Amino acid sequence: NAGVTQTPKFQVLKTGQSMTLQCAQDMNHEYMSWYRQDPGMGLRLIHYSVGAGITDQGEVPNGYNVSRSTTEDFPLRLLSAAPSQTSVYFCASSPMGTSSNQPQHFGDGTRLSIL
Amino acid sequence: DAKTTQPTSMDCAEGRAANLPCNHSTISGNEYVYWYRQIHSQGPQYIIHGLKNNETNEMASLIITEDRKSSTLILPHATLRDTAVYYCISPSSNTGKLIFGQGTTLQVKP
Numbered sequence: 500n501a502g503v504t505q506t507p508k509f510q511v512l513k514t515g516q517s518m519t520l521q522c523a524q525d526m527n528h529e530y531m532s533w534y535r536q537d538p539g540m541g542l543r544l545i546h547y548s549v550g551a552g553i554t555d556q557g558e559v560p561n562g563y564n565v566s567r568s569t570t571e572d573f574p575l576r577l578l579s580a581a582p583s584q585t586s587v588y589f590c591a592s593s594p595m596g597t598s599s600n601q602p603q604h605f606g607d608g609t610r611l612s613i614l
Numbered sequence: 615d616a617k618t619t620q621p622t623s624m625d626c627a628e629g630r631a632a633n634l635p636c637n638h639s640t641i642s643g644n645e646y647v648y649w650y651r652q653i654h655s656q657g658p659q660y661i662i663h664g665l666k667n668n669e670t671n672e673m674a675s676l677i678i679t680e681d682r683k684s685s686t687l688i689l690p691h692a693t694l695r696d697t698a699v700y701y702c703i704s705p706s707s708n709t710g711k712l713i714f715g716q717g718t719t720l721q722v723k724p
Contacts, residue, residue: 607656608656
């Protein structure tokens with residue numbers, strides 16, 4: 500049981516490049532989400548999904564796109580990377596549909612630097 | 615989503631109990647209180663959660679006041695490896711969104 504798997508672990512991009520951060524879970528969880536964490540700061544919610552085909556915005560969605568075509572995968576896309584998007588990105592999942600009685604499981608993070 | 619308030623930092627002596635407080639005065643009746651911690655730059659680690667009753671697991675105890683406006687996370691015998699940022703969070707009962715605040719930086723000292 501791999502849990503929540505994020506790839507890549509590290510990435511360096513140039514301004515204006517695009518890329519997709521991958522997140523996969525093998526626990527059949529309905530709920531998945533993406534956070535970013537800047538140095539010395541708490542986590543901020545970017546986008547989340549309560550099930551396949553359903554996504555919604557979090558606190559800081561600008562500059563990011565998501566889709567949820569399968570239960571297992573929840574990729575995060577940067578269409579045109581900017582230095583302000585340099586951060587550590589965490590993906591999380593939980594079994595919940597609308598119940599909040601389930602803890603979220605986090606991946607190990609993707610460390611993204613944009614030059 | 616209930617707003618939570620925590621002290622910015624706390625110190626604890628190794629081997630002693632660490633008591634981390636959290637205020638969540640706007641919590642609604644069906645919203646849980648969750649505690650996570652983050653060690654260095656690792657992904658947040660789930661510790662414990664509760665609704666009304668006090669809870670205990672292998673990692674910690676959670677004491678929730680009767681009016682549910684505040685709670686305390688207790689690490690009974692803190693070790694140096696418990697040094698971390700501890701987050702008290704109450705996710706939305708409708709969407710499950712976790713909104714992280716700044717958390718409490720716990721420093722366990724020898």
